[in-house]
Amino acid sequence: TQLLEQSPQFLSIQEGENLTVYCNSSSVFSSLQWYRQEPGEGPVLLVTVVTGGEVKKLKRLTFQFGDARKDSSLHITAAQPGDTGLYLCAGSYNFNKFYFGSGTKLNVKP
């Protein structure tokens, strides 16, 4: 059983559409991170959120940390083919021990 559940597992959309990926847990985390991973590469850190209710924006990407610090969401506005990849959330209680979600595989078609 995964400590962090991500949904949906797969998402295939047309360029220009909006989408939201969810990351849920019954546990409270001290910080939560989102990564994007492309085939054959390691995950690349997109954002770190640490405060309940925190919202961070990275160009067309908006990240939100739940008030209770148990869940998070990633919203992409006007998706582009370059957004294609595996999106992973990861939560930490202490130091650098991270629990990763199962991932959301996003495919943006031109």
Add this chain to the structure above:
Amino acid sequence: KAGVTQTPRYLIKTRGQQVTLSCSPISGHRSVSWYQQTPGQGLQFLFEYFSETQRNKGNFPGRFSGRQFSNSRSEMNVSTLELGDSALYLCASSLTFLAGVNEQYFGPGTRLTVT
């Protein structure tokens, strides 16, 4: 600044053999973590080293071990390889844990295939 480097990038081993993977963190980073990534289980934490000491450990059998050197470079070893050990092994480095902010930077991984 150079990123995290892992060697080798690809490895094929036979059941029962042992393997050693190497990771060089970003210059100045003192923490190195290791993860195993498989299609079925996703990314799972193996262990973390900080200042040559294992600081955190995941739920893997004792066949998986690691160490860190004084220059922060790290190695992980898997003994008595099993088919299920086939995976992408990822190394991540970070500065240290500071007030809840602990950003990890991953290397490209070592793809291990056990036959």
